[in-house]
Amino acid sequence: MAEPTKELSQVAPQIPQTQNPQNPKAGSPTVIVDGLHIIYKVYGSSGDSEKGNAASALMRILRRQGRPQMKEVHAVKGVSFVAHHGDAIGIIGRNGSGKSTLLRAIAGLLPPHKGAVYTNGQPSLLGVNAALMKELTGERNIILGCYAMGMTPGEVREKYDEIVDFSGIGDFVQFPMSTYSSGMGARLRFAISSAKTHDVLLIDEALATGDRDFKRKSQQRIKQMRDAAGTVFLVAHNLDVIEETCNRVIWLHKGKIRMEGDPQEVLEAYNKA
Amino acid sequence: MSQPESALAEAQGGGRAPESLAALAERHGLRRAIARPSMPAYLRQLWDRRHFILTYATSRNVSKYSESMLGQLWQVLTPLLNAAVYWLMFGVILGQSKQIDNYPAFLITGVMVFTFTQRTVISGAKSISSNLSLIRALHFPRAALPLAYTIQELQQLGYSMAVLVLLVLVTGEPVSWLWLLIPVVLLMQLVFNIGTGMFMARLGAFMRDMNQLLPFITRTWLYASGVFYAIDDRTKDLPDILRWVLEFNPAAAYIEFMRDLLIYQRFPERWAWVTCLFWAVFALIVGFWYFWRAEERYGRG
8 A cells, every 4th residue: 555655756756857857956845745634614604404593593502502604624635745846736626626725735824634734935825816905006906915925125126017017907007906807807916926936836726817818928937937946736627727837737536636647647537537 | 647546545545654755854854834933033024024014004094995085085084073973972962061171172082092992902803804815825924914903093093193183272272392292102002002903803813703792892991981071070979999990991091191291281190101101011912922822823714
């Protein structure tokens, strides 16, 4: 039974080495996920039996039952893998298979129930959108987003024009983000969050929107980061993006790894399933 | 990678080789992601995020009124209308004003000073629980959030203070050298609010019923803080201990201090200084420590 695991850690390092022979850092592990289990609690109305009125809430307290609307979700059930410098790893799976939860756990934003995530430096989720405010202009949001990612004022000034250029929103930068089309918003968000250099970048469905031109640009940027010996994780439902960007694919199914390896092989199996 | 799915899944799920992966991690110097930084490191991280805290506070203030037609004018209108409502209720209808000289100034000072603390408490309690998506997406010292909310209230207070000083002048009080001490009492109150906001942030993050309960608590606090009445006047027939308790209340202390400066033109007594300073230092230390203790648990579970 130890064999497959051994194979995992031996085969994987060779993948980036073939692609990135000039970079000496390539090949050493950046992220090790070891038997990871994630269980989180969900609040909110849930029960079919729960009527959700004041009387039933009172009865529940009197009967000393816990909060039924607090549900435990076992989202990731024992996942292990090793990621290396220069890897771009695609994570695929159906809705609710634990992809986003796995990313959050790698980013250190969810505590493992069992197992561990070992990382080199601080993996960051491409998730600056949470800090942005749609009532504000693109200009203010760029500054806010950059600070939220921990940049200094000097870095913000330096990157500002580059972000505007990359997003391609032009004069719209002076307008509130609420006036943007969904594609423009997505482009600006990607431009902001990829402005900072990350050792390990986790991308959750960021490339789904945007036109063809922008998709090409963002794929290029991901490639640049890989060449700089970074590691990129990419969650996407759009399998084309995964196939074009990634050198490894992990297929999650109900919180477990169903299959893992070469993109073409895994995607073929995934499409058949 | 073409072995049967079941065997692979079992090998990865069974945790049969944790030693080898953990050892591999150690060999390459990889570390576990989740840990709470030490207090000095935490303070340093917080200082590094000062630009984010300021920008976040300003942005929230700007976006708050962006939908309304009058826009930022509401920053001045809100305190003005508040003062007008309380003055109508307690000054004109309930007739408090006969016992207290210059009741409008007395009342409005109390309302403005209390509102600063009240709003910090309420928004502080929401600062973590309403920013979960931000907490789950980015790494930063979580204390940045309650701090930003307090700064946001401080920015609002700037407008309130301008309105307050103007109204006090309109009601006929002279300008005094003592007004130079206003920033000092505001600073003490700000420090108190920062600590209280952090304390409330942790409470609000884990006690989800807090936001429902808070309006009642702050209203009780408002009535107990001598905003509408003079504490020493009301308690003169009651035991001293009661007066002492009411005056030790931090909100009452900051209000009285401000009234001394703005209206009565007298240098605050020593006990007032001691009370105001004590609450500022006490709240900051306790609130910050209490918040930091749960740093790694915010936004989880």
